[in-house]
Amino acid sequence: MSVVQENPAVPIPVEIGGVRAGPPRSQILRRDTWWFWPGVQALGLLAFVGYGIWTAFRGDFYYAGTMGHVSSLPSHYLSPFYSPCFVSSCPTDAVWGPAGGIGTVSPALLVLIFPMGFRVTCYYYRKTYYRSFWASPPACAVADVGSTQPGGMRSKYSGETRFPLILQNAHRYFWYVAVIFAGILTWDAIEAFRFGSGWGMGLGTLIFVVNAVLIWMYTAGCHACRHLCGGGLRRFSNAPVRHTIWRRIVTPLNEHHQLYAWMSLIWIAWTDLYVYLVATNTIHDPRFF
């Protein structure tokens, strides 16, 4: 991927630097609480990042199984932050990959790179952090912070045309990996029905199933997915199956991509917290059967 020169040889013939209409851009004319949602979203993302760091470095109590509550048959709840668990410290019941696992670091640190990359390059999260953290723009018709002083640090803007933001174009590759992760979390949800050597269902099982469903709703509503499954076609009529997937499944999910982005984010943290609480014997996982 190369850094490209986007500026064409022939500029659009337009006068730049003339007197513009209305009051200066530094004057915010909006009267509504335009800062409210960007602020809430910034806090939400910070809270999640803070929680994620705590969880990733905890390196323990991410599996509610043999080391969990012992009064009934042990569950198989593996925190989504630690799945797939492939380091040597993973509980034998939950470990993936070559026998005994590889390495000794907190498995979360290795695993989280991929879902993090997926969310960081997600079109929806990009919108959110460009607004809430970069303040570019903080809200519609509110000037980019730093853009109103001529020659200032932030007076120039190149969007996603230069390194590093040009890498956002790799989002579809993170999506491919995210599909694998959604599969793994689905597997974990199936495992959550396992108690001892038999089958059953606890509150945790439900939490895991909801987690897998939300991850799929978020992943399948991805804009890159929408393009790849049919949106990239010029003629839908040539590919009726792809058109149907595009129209009936992916587009309806994509319309609520923001909602599923938040729901799946919150739920994944909650699933981890639940596992932690059960694993530390803080709460008892109610069993339905």
Added chain:
Amino acid sequence: MAVGTSQTEGPSGAPSPASAGEHGTASGETLHMQLWRGDKDGGQFVEYQVPAQEGEVVLDVVHRIQASHAPDLAVRWNCKAGKCGSCSAEINGVPALMCMTRMSTLDTASPITVSPMRTFPVLRDLVTDVSFNFEVAKLIPSFTPAPPPPGGYRMQQVDVERGQEFRKCIECFLCQNVCHVIRDHEENKAHYAGPRFFVRLAELEMHPLDTLDRRAYVRERMGVGYCNITKCCTEVCPEGIHITDNAIIPLKERVVDSRYDPVAWLGRKILRRPAPMTAAEAAAHTSAATRGVSDAAR
């Protein structure tokens, strides 16, 4: 906020109390309208006080002010029905059509500001010079179908439907006005088409009969990479076009296909698919280019 002289509506322009009474609720309330007045040499908000009337939109009030206080007020409008795209402005700082913004949706207890679109050069008062958009329009590679097959062109319903949303655009340029790429970084006007034209380009790229490939052109010449998908264009579009989700992101993904995806590149090589059309090839189909050619031929 610079507020200039304050004027109260004189008897001539005052609606009769009876008629206000007939309409009920709003009678007796006074609107404090702060309209931007000015030209190249500077400007300021001027406050006009007019009695409220029921069922009005902002443009009605502006017209009443024009009739009673400010006959020289410059304001552009045409249809009063949200269809011509002339009356774009910023109402309490929010880009919107004056004819489609009901007074009842605004807080009339405090002053209401009406200012011109701040991204474009001033002409006078609420009127701006939007010719930037017309210059970009000349640079859009035109619809280029293959020669008609025997029996004429045929299009399927599913393919026709998709572009319908894009054809609703009324060219109000509110999206161009709100887009921070050019609003806050004016130098980008030289190499950035803006959301309205991404809508147009997406429509052409999804047209079942079109034969051009504008992807390189969209990246290099139209600057789609500058958009950071923060969706303000979608928020202000009076036609409710999902500009970011249905036009810009699909264009960005098409650009990834043609430029940034090594697997797609390899696929083209193995399957011996044609290489993406260059920006220069697409540029030959713009009205700027074709007009240039005919000028030279003359």
